[in-house]
Amino acid sequence: MVQGFHQNLEQQQAPAFFARGPSPFARLVFFAALSLTLIATDSRLQYLATVRENLMVLLHPLQLIANAPSQLYQFTNEYFSTHHRLLNENEQLKKQALKQDVALQQLNMLILENANLRDLLQTNQTLVESTALAEILHVGRDPFTKKIIVNRGSNHEVSAGAAVVDAAGVIGQVTRTYPSTSEVTLITDKSLAIPIQVERNGLRAIAFGHGRDNTLDLPYLPANVDIKRGDKLVTSGIDGVYPVGLAVATVTDIKVSPGSPFAQIVCEPTGGIEKHRQVLLVRTPQVDIVNNNTPSQTSGKKNNAEKTQPQTLKQPKQQQNSTKPQPDNANKPHA
Amino acid sequence: MHNSQLKFIYLSLLFAFICLLVPWSGIALSLRPDFMLLVIIYWLLRAPNQCNVGTAWFVGLLVDLATGGVFGQYALAYTVTTFVAVVYQRRLVLFNNTQQLVYVFLLLVLSQIVLLVLKTFAGNEWLGWAYFLPSITGILIWQLAVMLGLNTGKHSRG
Numbered sequence: 001m002v003q004g005f006h007q008n009l010e011q012q013q014a015p016a017f018f019a020r021g022p023s024p025f026a027r028l029v030f031f032a033a034l035s036l037t038l039i040a041t042d043s044r045l046q047y048l049a050t051v052r053e054n055l056m057v058l059l060h061p062l063q064l065i066a067n068a069p070s071q072l073y074q075f076t077n078e079y080f081s082t083h084h085r086l087l088n089e090n091e092q093l094k095k096q097a098l099k100q101d102v103a104l105q106q107l108n109m110l111i112l113e114n115a116n117l118r119d120l121l122q123t124n125q126t127l128v129e130s131t132a133l134a135e136i137l138h139v140g141r142d143p144f145t146k147k148i149i150v151n152r153g154s155n156h157e158v159s160a161g162a163a164v165v166d167a168a169g170v171i172g173q174v175t176r177t178y179p180s181t182s183e184v185t186l187i188t189d190k191s192l193a194i195p196i197q198v199e200r201n202g203l204r205a206i207a208f209g210h211g212r213d214n215t216l217d218l219p220y221l222p223a224n225v226d227i228k229r230g231d232k233l234v235t236s237g238i239d240g241v242y243p244v245g246l247a248v249a250t251v252t253d254i255k256v257s258p259g260s261p262f263a264q265i266v267c268e269p270t271g272g273i274e275k276h277r278q279v280l281l282v283r284t285p286q287v288d289i290v291n292n293n294t295p296s297q298t299s300g301k302k303n304n305a306e307k308t309q310p311q312t313l314k315q316p317k318q319q320q321n322s323t324k325p326q327p328d329n330a331n332k333p334h335a
Numbered sequence: 336m337h338n339s340q341l342k343f344i345y346l347s348l349l350f351a352f353i354c355l356l357v358p359w360s361g362i363a364l365s366l367r368p369d370f371m372l373l374v375i376i377y378w379l380l381r382a383p384n385q386c387n388v389g390t391a392w393f394v395g396l397l398v399d400l401a402t403g404g405v406f407g408q409y410a411l412a413y414t415v416t417t418f419v420a421v422v423y424q425r426r427l428v429l430f431n432n433t434q435q436l437v438y439v440f441l442l443l444v445l446s447q448i449v450l451l452v453l454k455t456f457a458g459n460e461w462l463g464w465a466y467f468l469p470s471i472t473g474i475l476i477w478q479l480a481v482m483l484g485l486n487t488g489k490h491s492r493g
Contacts, residue, residue, distance in 0.1 A: 021387075024387075024388060024418055024421040024422055025418070027387065027388035027389060027414075027418070028388060028414060028415070028418040031388055031389065031391075031392040031410070031411075031414040032411055032414050032415065034392065034407075034410075035392065035395070035407040035408075035410040035411035035414060036407065036411065037407070038396075038406045038407030038410065039405055039406065039407035039408060039411070039453070041406075042405045042406040042407065043405045043457065048406055052400065052406070055400050056400070059356075059400060059401065062349075062352065062353060062356055063356050065353055065356075066353045066354075066355075066356035066357045066358070067356075067357075067358060069357070070357070070358055137358060138358030138359070138360065139358070139359070139360040139361075139364060140402070140403060141355070141359070141364070141401060141402040141403070142402045142403060142404050143364070143365065143462060143466065144404075144454045144459040144462065145404070145459075147403065149403075176403070183403055190458075190459070190460070211459070211460055212460055212462065212463075
């Protein structure tokens with residue numbers, strides 16, 4: 001009888017207040033294991049890239065809603081901007097346009113001259129990059145990385161790897177594309193490296209993002225390297241990603257410690273996301289650029305150019321628009 | 336009653352998610368509280384039967400998607416945090432306002448620490464103490480919500 005009563009108690013369900021399904025610890029273990037698996041899968045294998053892309057499409061309407069207030073604010077701000085300010089801006093822009101017009105006239109001449117010289121040297125023509133204007137939607141939400149989201153995506157034929165520049169210089173590189181937006185990793189991000197050249201003496205190096213501050217580092221250069229404070233760094237173009245000669249950064253600090261064989265060089269990027277809303281996505285055509293000599297390169301390359309000169313006389317203006325590597329063509333007369 | 340509560344949970348989560356998606360930048364970005372986690376902690380206290388570790392995991396996954404980071408980071412941080420919250424849930428509802436604030440603050444810091452550990456493993460650097468500012472703004476928002484009449488304490492008898 002007593003036993004039966006006990007059985008009755010055991011069969012009785014727990015009151016609703018205590019009914020909570022699996023214990024919290026079991027849930028913790030299960031979901032933590034699931035998260036760790038996801039982390040491993042996403043960071044080591046590339047399976048989840050398409051999943052992410054598709055989910056971002058679903059997220060897009062929400063993003064539009066979230067952007068609405070700030071866009072409305074901007075719109076009204078522009079709409080009610082004062083007459084005086086507009087006049088000022090107009091005047092400034094006219095002055096700027098005039099200056100740039102003059103510069104452009106000279107540029108046209110220089111382009112022609114450059115093309116002629118390149119013909120004479122029989123080097124490859126400089127590649128014409130395709131560009132697209134994009135607007136910065138928002139800054140990346142992850143405090144650990146330096147990223148921005150722009151409003152052009154794979155629907156607008158933007159692909160990962162395109163360089164991103166603004167009026168003042170290089171900003172970064174497209175690292176992920178979604179249908180209507182794409183993610184740009186800034187040059188100050190720790191994971192991004194950019195091949196540069198010192199404008200003053202043509203010294204080539206690779207700049208790495210610092211990650212924490214908005215600066216770039218030039219590591220692995222000897223302590224006696226010829227770099228001064230205030231030196232301007234431009235893209236060297238040997239990577240095939242960034243067009244040649246865009247401003248990247250200015251050297252702000254050089255430290256040489258007796259204990260280290262390397263100089264510690266800190267640079268400040270020229271372009272900035274704080275300054276502009278519009279950026280330019282530049283896509284360099286993918287060709288073999290190993291032999292694409294640039295005029296600003298140093299003496300070693302000049303010898304190369306002298307060697308090719310006699311051949312130019314033999315076969316003038318035949319490979320004008322050839323994008324093939326130059327030595328293939330140049331070697332033919334010898335063979 | 337339960338259905339309407341579930342609707343409220345989803346609506347509030349959606350609202351928090353839109354708050355997260357707002358284009359924050361500069362100082363506002365470094366001060367931005369973790370809206371999603373705050374909402375989840377609130378519902379954990381009020382309706383532990385409907386909002387649990389699993390919910391937090393899914394929400395964390397959404398946040399991962401929005402931040403563009405590796406999948407699973409926020410999911411793990413939220414899972415651990417909600418586990419601690421659930422374990423102490425019955426005690427928590429009996430706390431007075433100040434005790435509750437301290438507790439919520441510790442939960443927010445815990446989630447940030449888990450995230451920090453994961454990010455450090457991935458090769459990121461320590462960002463300085465300013466990294467924990469969102470926890471402080473988080474409890475400020477919590478307190479604001481309490482002052483505006485949000486019932487975070489004992490269950491209402493309705």
